[in-house]
Amino acid sequence: MSSNNVLASLEAMLFAAGDPVEPAKLAEVLDIDVENVIKMLGHLEAMYDENDGGLRLIRIDGKYQLCTREEYSEEVRGLLEIKKNTPLSQAAFEVLAIVAYNKAVTRSFIEQIRGVDCSGPVSNLIQKGLIEEKGRLDLPGRPLVYGTTDRFLRCFSLNSLDDLPDLPENTEEKDDSQTSLFADGENAAHEKEEDSE
DSSP states (O other): OOHHHHHHHHHHHHHHHOSOBOHHHHHHHHTSOHHHHHHHHHHHHHHHHHHTOSEEEEEETTEEEEEEOGGGHHHHHHHHTOOOOOOOOHHHHHHHHHHHHHSSBOHHHHHHHHSSOOHHHHHHHHHTTSEEEEEEOSSTTOOEEEEEOHHHHHHTTOSSGGGSOOOOOOOOOOSSSOOOSOHHHHHHHHHHHHHHO
16 A cells, blocks of 8 residues: 555544544554554644644544644534533532543542532533543442543643643641642632531
8 A cells, every 4th residue: 555545544534533543543454553654644744734724633642633723613613503612610620620630530539629519510521521431449339430531632732641730739738648639729618618507
């Protein structure tokens, strides 16, 4: 198979897949080694960048996906009549950060950090496709474990969770062993609960 045919095949497969695809899967279909596939994907990515067209090839956590360029997002929304998503609440952002920085957590872990019930924000984030169920822990009750999705990486322009910015150091000492990522938010939540009593 010629280089042009490989490029065309990769383009067709990525377009048809829609979701991010691992190079190994593409190599298996084309019956060529993964190194060549990655090299050809690099050529395809460069071609899209040079042409400056409406499409681009992106890498997400080692996978590849065709997508539209951000500058044409309004036109795409207009054609597909996609309504703009409602912005995430502060609570949802906090839950999302806890999940992302800890990579895989249970809802009880999230609630221990935030100090309040998190069923609403968790459900909201699942509906938006930003987090998903990753399995269950081998513990009593077999609690669900949540982690971020490829959509989360795309929305925040990250190649992987390793690209997340470093968290500020928390110098406050606590009585328990649990470190909160959102100490101020947790205190505010407790104060709000106390005020409502």
